[in-house]
Amino acid sequence: MPLTTQQRSQVWGALMRAAAEDPVPGTITKADLRAAVDACDDWIDANAASFNAALPQPFRGQANLNQKILLLAFVLERRRRAIGGSP
Amino acid sequence: MATVYRTLPIEAAIFRATQFPELNKRNGTGISAPFPIRSLAFDAASVERAYWVFRPTALGGTNVFTVEIDWFAESATSGSVVWGVQGYASTPNVDDVDLESRNLGVQSSTTTAHPGGTGQRHIRSTITGLDAGSAVNNDVVFIGLERIASNPSDTMTGDAVVFCVTISYSDT
Numbered sequence: 386m387p388l389t390t391q392q393r394s395q396v397w398g399a400l401m402r403a404a405a406e407d408p409v410p411g412t413i414t415k416a417d418l419r420a421a422v423d424a425c426d427d428w429i430d431a432n433a434a435s436f437n438a439a440l441p442q443p444f445r446g447q448a449n450l451n452q453k454i455l456l457l458a459f460v461l462e463r464r465r466r467a468i469g470g471s472p
Numbered sequence: 473m474a475t476v477y478r479t480l481p482i483e484a485a486i487f488r489a490t491q492f493p494e495l496n497k498r499n500g501t502g503i504s505a506p507f508p509i510r511s512l513a514f515d516a517a518s519v520e521r522a523y524w525v526f527r528p529t530a531l532g533g534t535n536v537f538t539v540e541i542d543w544f545a546e547s548a549t550s551g552s553v554v555w556g557v558q559g560y561a562s563t564p565n566v567d568d569v570d571l572e573s574r575n576l577g578v579q580s581s582t583t584t585a586h587p588g589g590t591g592q593r594h595i596r597s598t599i600t601g602l603d604a605g606s607a608v609n610n611d612v613v614f615i616g617l618e619r620i621a622s623n624p625s626d627t628m629t630g631d632a633v634v635f636c637v638t639i640s641y642s643d644t
Contacts, residue, residue: 398517401630404546411549411591414627415516 397422473644480637482510485522493520513631514619521618531609532644537602542636544592551628554620556581559604561611576616577605583625
């Protein structure tokens with residue numbers, strides 16, 4: 386289920402406040418960033434089934450949605466740090 | 473004829489209960505002699521406001537003000553910021569009104585584009601012709617400054633960090 390418009394707006398605002406993490410290229414406008422947030426959320430919906438199918442059993446069958454999202458988030462966060470993102 | 477300049481101290485900004493900029497201090501990261509910067513960080517996603525009160529001494533009959541906002545971008549190197557100011561001039565012992573229930577006057581605004589180059593470069597936005605309601609010499613003037621983040625022309629990502637606000641007016 387995609388984020389609501391308000392939730393997407395919250396993500397958009399939070400990204401711009403997280404200056405220490407340098408999350409936004411300086412040349413990007415607010416509209417550009419919002420379009421990226423929307424596209425990211427849409428992409429997750431479009432690819433959720435593919436992600437689930439890639440998970441091996443027994444994890445796929447026994448983990449709930451929250452646990453699967455956490456798995457993805459942890460791996461993505463570790464990847465972010467591996468390329469030099471601030472902790 | 474002369475122009476009178478009055479700097480409104482950043483640390484003297486007043487806020488309402490909600491929608492206010494973050495008051496902070498940048499410690500400075502220079503190598504040999506860094507210096508701190510007191511600032512108000514205006515959000516890009518929601519409208520935030522700061523207020524000041526001052527007494528315009530030697531105010532001439534023109535009775536409009538110019539407001540200069542000195543700021544830098546937190547992270548952006550492009551886009552624009554829309555600033556708005558409103559004022560209310562109160563004449564002591566003359567105005568027989570409830571001061572606490574007053575509203576600021578018509579908002580004047582300006583849009584300033586980040587010129588590119590260094591992200592945190594010094595930018596000055598100027599708003600001229602602010603009418604605080606026919607202010608006269610030695611009134612007390614209440615000023616409200618906001619980043620109109622909801623304006624479609626406000627396109628800059630990240631905070632706009634204000635470190636100096638100056639009001640000026642003619643003494644004639």
